[in-house]
Amino acid sequence: MPNSEQPKQLSKTLVLLMAVSCGLGIANLYYNQPLLADIGRTFGADDQQSGLVSMLTQIGFAVGLFIFIPFGDILEKRKLITVLLLSVGVALISLSVAQNLTWVYIASFMVGLTTVTPQIIVPFVAELAPPNERGKAIGNVMSGLLIGILLARTVAGFIGDLFSWRAMFGFAAAMMFGLAYVLHRYLPVSQPIMKLSYSGLIRSIGQLIASQPTLRESALIGAFVFGSFSAFWTTLTFFLEGPNYQYGSSAAGLFGLVGIVGAATASLIGRLADRVSPKYMIGLMSMVVLIAYLSFWLLETRLWGLFIGVVLLDLGYQGVHVSNQTRIYSLLPNARSRLNTVYMVSSFLGGSIGSACGTIAWQRWGWLGTCAIGGVMATAAFLIWLGHRLIHPRREVQ
Template sequence: MPGERSRRLSKGLILFMATACGMTVANLYYNQPLLADIGRTFDVTAKQVGIISMLTQIGYAAGLFLFVPLGDMREKRQLLCTLLIAVAASLAGVATAQNLLWISVASLLVGITTVIPQMMIPLAAQLAPPAERGKVIGTVMSGLLIGILLARTVSGIVGGTWGWRTMFGIAAGMMIILAVIVRNFLPKSFPQSQLNYKELVLSIGKLIREQRTLREASMIAAMLFGSFSVFWTTLVFYIEGEPYRYGSEIAGLFGLIGVAGALAAPLSGRLSDRFDGKTIIGFAIVIALLSFVCFGLFGNHLWGLILGVFLLDLGVQGGQIANQSRIYSLVPEARSRLNTVYMVSTFLFGSIGSALGSLAWSLWGWNGVCAVGGSMTVIALLIWGWHRIGERRLRSTSNSIGK
């Protein structure tokens, strides 16, 4: 019932869900400003230590596929509490790592178990009135996006002051506290599907085949987030050298710049409720592309880096919100599975972006990083354009048949 949805999804609950998403997704990004410090601890190269960020995102993609479909068939609150305890144990494993293999395995497990936000967001979409779904998703997503960005700031400061192990120890403690709060504050949710787990997983393939919008949104998101990871994985290595000579603390502070872009997420959600989301996505891709132009031409100036970070986060986040608003309206009883397809694609290419960024930095330096990241946004723009042409052809064919 719409009234029941409104009553259960109060402003306080929306704020809590946004905060919980931000706190949990941050686990995936604490390592990025600390990669250089971790590399020095284990005496490995930038290319070798880059695998930590890559494995974290691969783990996240795997966790999305394994656990998020359960949101359509299980009570979400208990599932979330279990995952929060598991991610706390994984973070403790990172904090106590004694070699590169140990921290790589622990980082993979952190990714696998940090899928809480992708159960929270479909839950918010389920509870929201249809006319406000974009706005609610945008608000919850703003918490997630701010968590992504502030994770780098917090970890840079904590890691630079007390060491990188302290950051992961603190994160483990926060997940235990959050599990207690979720258990007592989040309402119970009831499954919307009668399928068993095997049927749920098999139905994902059917959704991919039947939902053209889902395929398009997932491919665009994959390219955008891949470019996002290319930049953030390599930024710390770039600013450690000439002309900046900054440490991990400053690398983390760049996350604050992106918060301005994250604060625009609710606006993107509102625009998606009122206007054509496909047009908004096109603008978002162009903004992300301009960020890499800025990095390439003006990245040796601090103002150029700052402007580029703002544009990148604004473009990627705006596209993310508009895409999710579109896919959640496709098959309401399968929102968790739709989100699985979308987010597995996103973070799989996020991990590829991390690997490509580290490789480009090792082979070609900053210009290579800008070229790789910019190329991924160009691919996103081509996908968007190709689907717009396809839609116009379908409309033209339909009109011809109608006549």
């Protein structure tokens, strides 16, 4: 039986620590993107083979979400976070010393599998925050998470140019070991809110999917939007190294700095989600992602056009993501980790599909193919949102 929620203190300092932790944690998934060409050159791989590194990392993350995130409802969260951070540190060391492409593939999958602490921290924040400030708290932490995603590319690009891609993953491993110590010392102890066996916990996930239409809608929209987001970032390095620009990996990383403009809006979006129904924000932000791809397509040879598109893409993705999470965390307080499991597994399966399709489209049709894949996925997300509004025009959806 679920325990009643106990009010806890969520200070500004703790929110900042959790935001920074999410950013550092999630960055492990994205260090490889500006380094794909360098990794490929090391092992004599083509663009499509190199692109599999990003896809396998995201697939590993989706599997890790399904395996580990439900534990957040039945285990003490601080210990769970510490163990996972130590595990991803070991996986990153393995990746940094990889001797062949198969080794890189396996280590990348293991990095994704163990890089799930941010998705334990986000429901933890929702648990600690007062209901009337939940969207704001989630938005603040999500700002840290998305800034981590974007800065990961910048940092990896520069370290890859200055040293090597191996040095980047060794540095990341050291950060994970340090972060494990800090969070173990400063995070509050969180008692489990459910008493279930792991098998019962997993079975209950299927029951949540069947009984919660808002969860199903959010999961599908999240999958398509993150797929659209991933298609761009996976192929950007190849595009920038092509004849239009002829830039190196550090230039691809610099685009992460541009995207911080979009990431910085997460706190504002979270506040709006506390005051305005997040279902409307989702439709609007899905359209912003589509407009970003129109900018990429129409202004592909103009650097300022790419800058505008990156800001719009990150703004739209962040808006959809924060609004979706605000919706689902309000459904069943005692099942937040499992709700987050469904949502995030769907999102990252969509992200891995977007990475794979984006890479294939780039190989066959160039930048136009990448824009087509991203635009189609963004359109699908908007149509799911619109279809639900048309089918259930009078139903109030959170």
